[in-house]
Amino acid sequence: MQIYEELKARGLIAQVTDEEQIRELVNNGKATFYIGFDCTADSLHVGHFMALCLMKRLQMAGNKPIALIGGGTTMIGDPSGRNDMRKMLTKEDIDHNAECFKRQMERFIEFGDGKAMMLNNADWLLKLNYIDLLREVGACFSVNNMLRAKCYEQRMEKGLSFLEFNYMIMQSYDFYHMFQTVGCNLQFGGDDQWSNMLGGTELIRRKLGKDAHAMTITLLLNSEGKKMGKTASGAVWLDPNKTTPFDFYQYWRNVGDADVLKCIRMLTFLPLEQIDAMDSWEGSQLNRAKEILSYELTKLVHGEAEADKAQEAARALFGGSGSSENMPxxxxxxxxxxxxxxxxxxxxxxxxxxxxxxxxxxxxxxxxxxxxxxxxxxxxxxxxxxxxxxxxxxxxxxxxxxxxxxxx
CATH class of the missing domain: 3.10.290.10 (RNA-binding S4 domain)
Incomplete structure (x- = not known):
């Protein structure tokens, strides 16, 4: 099975533009694609983890990832999926968070010459002249269409600031800039980003012509990631100082029965044949599936040694032996x-x-x-x-x- 078909079989793809061209691009390792990460905290969390796993899969298939750090867009704030405006961060806070992101991403993606790239949109967005941007880009966007976008929909009743209203233009400009400068021809993002991402695809085609083959895939990342990424006590972080390996393991060990196989498909690198064999599992077998999920994901994020410790501690604790040696x-x-x-x-x-x-x-x-x-x-x-x-x-x-x- 080729990589595009595998992404579909794992339940990752929500919507695409130009599906046949995308299939050809991805399956032949010709995609230079980006996923954006706004620096709103000093650690990545479980929602980002889903995107990192996707980037790793595509890189293993010969495609070239761009991890786009949102040093510029974080200064505006994405209104998608939010009921209120994001906290305004200082440039120093954003720069610090960006450095933290970089260190964590290097565990998943191989960076270097001819491999993955890490870019920061502050490098071009902060240099833009507002009047020049309005003339070059503003004429390509219909306010009527923007107001119908899903990313703004739930904010309209409570109030959408003009600052946030510009986010779609900034995100679209990112794709337009990278298409011209580093050959980025494909963008990925969560399914609630569809309107924002189409803005970038359309901007490229309007400015550079219909033969400018820029394509978009949205994934079942944000809807699932936002559901999975938080617990009653807050976010589940990839930084072991914020969420310990044991707590990370326990988070996945406690996913619902209905979600465990979906999580295994979307997030682990186990062969689909092995996962398909679990479809008939029920009862106590689902607990075994949760243990597999927890171990595999903890190993990906924190390494095999920490995954072993977390699993041993969980088995000892819930098996009644009372041992707490590897517990936080x-x-x-x-x-x-x-x-x-x-x-x-x-x-x-x-x-x-x-x-x-x-x-x-x-x-x-x-x-x-x-x-x-x-x-x-x-x-x-x-x-x-x-x-x-x-x-x-x-x-x-x-x-x-x-x-x-x-x-x-």
Whole structure:
């Protein structure tokens, strides 16, 4: 099976322009394609992970990826899929986040001469003259068509700023610029980006003629990625300092029964024949499928050694052996204890399970905290310092987050 057919079989493709040309381009390793990543945080998350896996697949098939860091577009903010305007970041924040993205992407994509490229749209967007842009590009966009775009639709009632309204033009200009300068002939993005991405395809054709073969594929990335990329406690990050390998493993271990095989198809590099054989799995076999999913994705993001540790810790914890050696852990310093005791609220904040005393208080009142399998019933519960000696105690937050706390 060739790569385009494999992408379809894995359930990745949502909409395409010029399907026959795209199939020819991709299957013959002739695509120079880009996916954009706006720098809104200092780590990539699970939604980005789906795009990185796609880039890796296409590179393995001989195509050339461009990882486009949105140093320029992040200064505006994409309104797609949002109910309010994004937080305005400083240029220093954006530059820092871009550097963090680069380090993480290098785990998935091979960069270098003749291989993948990493570009930053700040290099051309920040140099644009507004009047020149209006004359060169603005005349190619119909405001009526833009207002009908899905990416603006849900923002119209609550208010869409003129700043955000320009995002489609900036994104379109990215494709137009890279088509001319580095031979980028294909763009990929989430299915909620269709209108934005068509803007780039149409801009190229209007400015450079109908023989300028620029093509677009949108993928079932954003709808799935946004659903998968967050939990009740926040985003699932690729940075191990923000989401530990164990918590990353546990996140995937707890996907719903209905989603596990879809996730295996879309995200792992297991052969489709092996995945197809799992279609008939049910009951306890689905737990085995979740374990396969968790291990494969943790190995991709954090390496085999960390995946082994996470799997061993999960099996020990849920198999009843009580071992917590490879669980995320915090060592409490002596200063955290007052008269040899620590309150449960301070304990949750000290080990990073809650960001504030207020959040910790609410979590306890909602019945969401257990220590050594005993639910914490009141906010004034305290623990003796001696309880944290040796292996310490295991805190369970909600149903999925486990954390070991100990003293020296």
């Amino acid at each position: 852990a915090t060592q409490l310093p002596e200063a955290r204890f007052s008269d040899g005791k620590i309150g449960v609220i301070e304990l949750l904040v000290a080990c990073g399970l809650c960001a504030s005393n207020g959040e910790a208080r609410r979590l306890i009142q909602q019945g969401g905290v257990a220590v050594n399998d005993q639910k914490v019933a009141a906010i004034d519960v305290t623990f003796d310092q001696e309880q944290f000696a040796g292996d310490g105690v295991v805190i369970k937050k909600g149903k999925k987050v486990f954390h070991r706390v100990y003293t020296a």
